[in-house]
Amino acid sequence: MSSDETSRNDTPEGYDPRAVQDTWSARWAELRPFRADESDDARERRYALDMFPYPSGDLHMGHAEAFAIGDVRARFWFQRGYDVLHPIGWDSFGLPAENAAIKRDSHPAEWTYANIETQAASFQRYAPSFDWSRRLHTSDPEYYRWTQWLFLRFYERGLAYRKGGQVNWCPNDQTVLANEQVVGGHCERCGWLVEKRVLTQWYFRITDYADRLLDDMDQLEDGWPERVLLMQRNWIGRSTGADVDFVIEGRDAPVTVYTTRPDTLFGATFMVVAADAPLAEEIVAPEQRAAFEAYRDEVSRESEIERMSAEREKTGVFLGRYAVNPVNGERIPVWASDYVLAEYGHGAIMAVPAHDQRDLDFALKFDLPVRVVVETGGPDPVQSGVATPGEGTIVNSGPIEGLTKTDAIPRIIEVLEERGTGKAAVNFRLRDWLVSRQRFWGCPIPIVHCAACGEVPVPDEELPVKLPADLKGADLAPKGTSPLAAAEAWVNVACPKCGGAAQRDTDTMDTFVDSSWYYFRYCSPQYTDGPFDPEAVRRWMPVDQYTGGVEHAILHLLYSRFFTKVLYDLGMIDFTEPFLRLLNQGQVVNGGKAMSKSLGNGVDLGEQIDEFGVDVVRLAMLFAGPPEDDIDWADVSPQGMAKFLSRLHRVAAEVTSEPGTAPAGGDVALRRVTHRTIAEVTTLVDSDRFNVAIARLMELVTATRRAIDGGAGPADPAVREAAETATLILSLFAPYTAEDAWDRLGRRAPVATAGWPSADPALLVQESVTCVVQVAGKVRDRLEVAPDIDAADLERQALASPKIKDALAGADIAKVIVRAPKIVNIVPRR
């Protein structure tokens, strides 16, 4: 006892969480324990993927959390003996590199690759279980060659195309943006207010895949967070209804409108055309033209934010024309307004003010008629100013009179189809993906524009179209058109088709194109006959777990799903969803707020590691709470984590039995704790509950400490078993300490692949369990009983308890509920 006291009072000899790092990282570099094995087909395979970083500087606290979480998953699979693919790479095209190059009068590659080296070195220290041999960078010609190759396959299938039209424009970044990159009217990247411009741009026809992107979500129901699926569903925004043709007086072709409520067609009292739609311009009557143009110009000047505000009062102008309702021949006025969107549906609507709030607001503002055609039991819309969009009985509606909405919709569609004035229709909120960017540091679009031949794809064998090396510094300054246009020698080429003078397309691709397929490339990063080796992809994909931030819920994840479906259609792969499980880690904040320079609350990862060591930072990240929750760094205690690590290390160092000592015959109570911990931690890690798994590990260490200090002593084989188990579990969370403890236990590195312990079922059976005896739901006694005690026996024992007799105080018993062996509840008659 006294010797234990002494050793516990000493500073833990030789153990310093920071000191072990250099030793072991050098050793691991020799051992390379995390190489994915291509040769072994017998082992189960797993693909653990982390969202690859953008090389904006050094790694930060957010990376530390995300990669710690992804690494627990990968290390768990390594320990279980699976053949694991856990790669790393860099999403290395993008604007910040360009801005840095302008500032430093250098080439974006310099900044980019210097940052990559910085991050790679930090990763080496942070020690995720990466297979470094598969490292890739999307800005390498060896990579973007295949991005271009894929673009051309899209092009051949009509999935990449150019069109003119209104696009989102970021005035700060001086480039166009995809719809997905406009968040609340602002640029997703830089936060500037987005403007509209009319430009000709490249698009990917993602709308062709809208139905499949929705329907295939069934495959993800169990593996993806519900809210991400929901966000994607909302983003795609499928709605069903009908297209209805309205004749416009004095125009040959009818105008089609889309409605989800064809059952309210008899209540349509006017029509509204989007003010910025060509249709409005075309049909406006001469006497209204001046008023219309004034209105339209006013609308085009207002910001997206103003326009989107639903609170705002409705505005509009009468176009001086009338449409004819196809079901009742009624003549209704046609107006133009900005509350109708040119890009959705047909850019024109039938307005049913009684049953749609927006239409009602408009009708009341401009004194247009309102007709109730659904009796909902609600108040009169004109009197109350509140539309009644709910269910009810259809009235004033000819062939659908008296029906409910559910019955009326198919019936009225039948009527429209018989008359040839309408049909059932589906609409999506999703727009095609705008992929061209007027920036330098991206993947060039492999198309040549020829005066004679038009758009001509660069032949596959001429790929990659490399970025010109001679542009740098001020050449890259944003000017609204691509800086690549300045590289004349690069731009001017012979047309691949006719050989005549032609020009390269000077736009580059959205960097989200690069990141839409990198996880395929990881399967065979050296492959030169295509973007990936189909054999390797069959081996590793789809990804078993994808770890990353929720900020990509619609952008990257939707695009990647789209790419995967196109690759499937190209016959290159045989699955349709790339990521089976998705884990979105929370954010690391400080003092309740996101870390930022302006708040001065940033926490530097490098400094934290210098002060506490990698293992402390990793453990703190994992123990702070569930991985999906935000971590407030102000609330975590690195000192507490350090204390635990040294407790565990000391326990391992104190074990005196020889490695390989059989645990049988050791302290049974400790062995039970060990095996229960194995069973629980296995389940907990499987279900991403790392914080609870670490809590169980702490309990095991405490139990081992007590066994060493108490009866069993440091030589007991059960103590070795417990210490080895704790070390193996720790290897998922704190690899350096685990390795050093493993070494102290006389075992050989690496602990990372030493094998996951398995729980002995015999030791999971409790000798006795505590049964709670309640009277009227309140605990009045506890009994130690055999775990397999039968209900009748347990009931007898419970009723015989003196405490229970006291609590009952002679009352009659109405009922006894027995759930052997855990609980007995005795209900007295009242």
Added chain:
RNA sequence: GCGGGCGUGGCGAAAUGGCAUACGCGGCAGGUUUAGGUCCUGUUGGUGGAGACACCGUGGGGGUUCGAGUCCCCCCGCCCGCACCA
């Protein structure tokens, strides 16, 4: 406005409908120490009680159940997503 999620000690958080608050931080007390720190032990939801113990307690109200933090309904608060998508 629509959709979704969440409200548990001083704090981060645990809890297949079955002992609420595991584990950790912080606090308190003690041990070790020249001292401090490290380390070790104990204790720590509230109220009352010297104590055994009793009562109350998971945002508020109601319900289902022998039994509710957990399931259902209403309300309050916070967070997230979408936001004139016809």
